[in-house]
Amino acid sequence: MSPLPVLFLYIFTVCVSAACPSQHYDSSGACCSQCPPGEGVTTPCSDGNGTGCTACVPGQTFSNSRSHTEQCLDCTGCGANMKVVSPCNRTHDTVCECSADFYWDEETSRCERCQICPPGFGAVEACSPRQDSGCVACPNMTYSDVDSPSAQCVACTLCTDSQVMLQTCTSISDTICLDKNMPQLIGANVGRTTPADGLLTLKDASGQNIIPVYCSIMGAVVVGLIVYVAVKRWKTCQKPQGTKSGPQGTDVEAQKNQNNDSGVCVDPCTTPSGGKTRVSELSSSRLRDLVFTLSLQHPVNWRHLASELGYDIAAIDEFEQGNNNGPGAAKAFLVHWSRMENATVDNLCQALRAIGRQDVIGLLQECNMGRHLV
Numbered sequence: 001m002s003p004l005p006v007l008f009l010y011i012f013t014v015c016v017s018a019a020c021p022s023q024h025y026d027s028s029g030a031c032c033s034q035c036p037p038g039e040g041v042t043t044p045c046s047d048g049n050g051t052g053c054t055a056c057v058p059g060q061t062f063s064n065s066r067s068h069t070e071q072c073l074d075c076t077g078c079g080a081n082m083k084v085v086s087p088c089n090r091t092h093d094t095v096c097e098c099s100a101d102f103y104w105d106e107e108t109s110r111c112e113r114c115q116i117c118p119p120g121f122g123a124v125e126a127c128s129p130r131q132d133s134g135c136v137a138c139p140n141m142t143y144s145d146v147d148s149p150s151a152q153c154v155a156c157t158l159c160t161d162s163q164v165m166l167q168t169c170t171s172i173s174d175t176i177c178l179d180k181n182m183p184q185l186i187g188a189n190v191g192r193t194t195p196a197d198g199l200l201t202l203k204d205a206s207g208q209n210i211i212p213v214y215c216s217i218m219g220a221v222v223v224g225l226i227v228y229v230a231v232k233r234w235k236t237c238q239k240p241q242g243t244k245s246g247p248q249g250t251d252v253e254a255q256k257n258q259n260n261d262s263g264v265c266v267d268p269c270t271t272p273s274g275g276k277t278r279v280s281e282l283s284s285s286r287l288r289d290l291v292f293t294l295s296l297q298h299p300v301n302w303r304h305l306a307s308e309l310g311y312d313i314a315a316i317d318e319f320e321q322g323n324n325n326g327p328g329a330a331k332a333f334l335v336h337w338s339r340m341e342n343a344t345v346d347n348l349c350q351a352l353r354a355i356g357r358q359d360v361i362g363l364l365q366e367c368n369m370g371r372h373l374v
């Protein structure tokens, strides 16, 4: 073929294409018009009427081409284990991809679940819609302590110079370092030292599990101290005080309690001999504690005690007026009552119990152990 006819043929073709994009003509010889994207052909061109087009239904049908034959197509639905990336509209079909933890498998043409890498294995690539994770055993000095389709092996923590290695890194657990100065676990990647240094440190520490040993010793010391103090106190308070005392011995004992510093306790409410002790015979420090405690801010104070012991409101008010308020009034009342015939410790204890101030009874113990409130 010579160049000239070829050129003519080309020009002819171009001109025809420009005049009739579909390059199709109906029976009458008229060019068939095209439906644009988003519209589908409903009636083919004929008798010079052109092509009949109708808009596609959003979300149901679409057409992505300019055509004189193509109808609207049905939108694709996403398959199992897939999610919609962009919904179907009049010009574009639905775009789907595999859901999280699934990848597209070309062989099965389905979304398959990504491999879950167990501890000791890491994902080569994080699981993605287009790629399986692919698990590999964690190389030296890295570890993975999770079941995961995405987690990669993590570099082991290296203990610093100021730390002791308690446990070497394994493929499933990180190094455990202990600060030499502050006994606390370090879990962060703060290493500057080389693995060799870390191993050396471990040997220096001579033992992998210092923490349990350390805790046991601390625990034993604390428990020992508590037991020691408890036994000491218990013995002190249990030592019988009035073994040789009869009714006549009581006065002598009480006198002793006032003055000596033996560290021996007697509960006046429970000791048979103590109960008949007169309140006036209690040591001055006991009486001072009693007055002080009963005059403290408390819903139940000396006024209630006085009432329980038979004083009427007028009499109680009188104690208060003469001595302002506070310890003075309580003391005046106690001094007054202690002169009464029935002013025994026994009766005082009973009254204190009746008004619900058992806590005050404890103060009546004669211990001489420096248990003073003031």
Ligand SMILES: *[C@@H]1O[C@H](CO)[C@@H](O)[C@H](O)[C@H]1NC(C)=O
Binding pocket: 046, 047, 049
């Ligand atoms: C084409 O149009 C004519 C009138 O313009 C009408 O009579 C005829 O039915 C049409 N043909 C088709 C196939 O629609």
Ligand SMILES: *[C@@H]1O[C@H](CO)[C@@H](O)[C@H](O)[C@H]1NC(C)=O
Binding pocket: 086, 087, 088, 089, 090, 091, 092, 093, 095
């Ligand atoms: C249809 O969806 C495509 C993406 O699939 C988007 O680019 C386009 O803008 C959308 N058209 C309309 C009219 O929403």
Ligand SMILES: *[C@@H]1O[C@H](CO)[C@@H](O)[C@H](O)[C@H]1NC(C)=O
Binding pocket: 139, 140
């Ligand atoms: C990892 O450690 C093992 C044994 O401790 C050794 O045989 C292997 O060569 C090491 N691999 C690398 C890459 O260091």
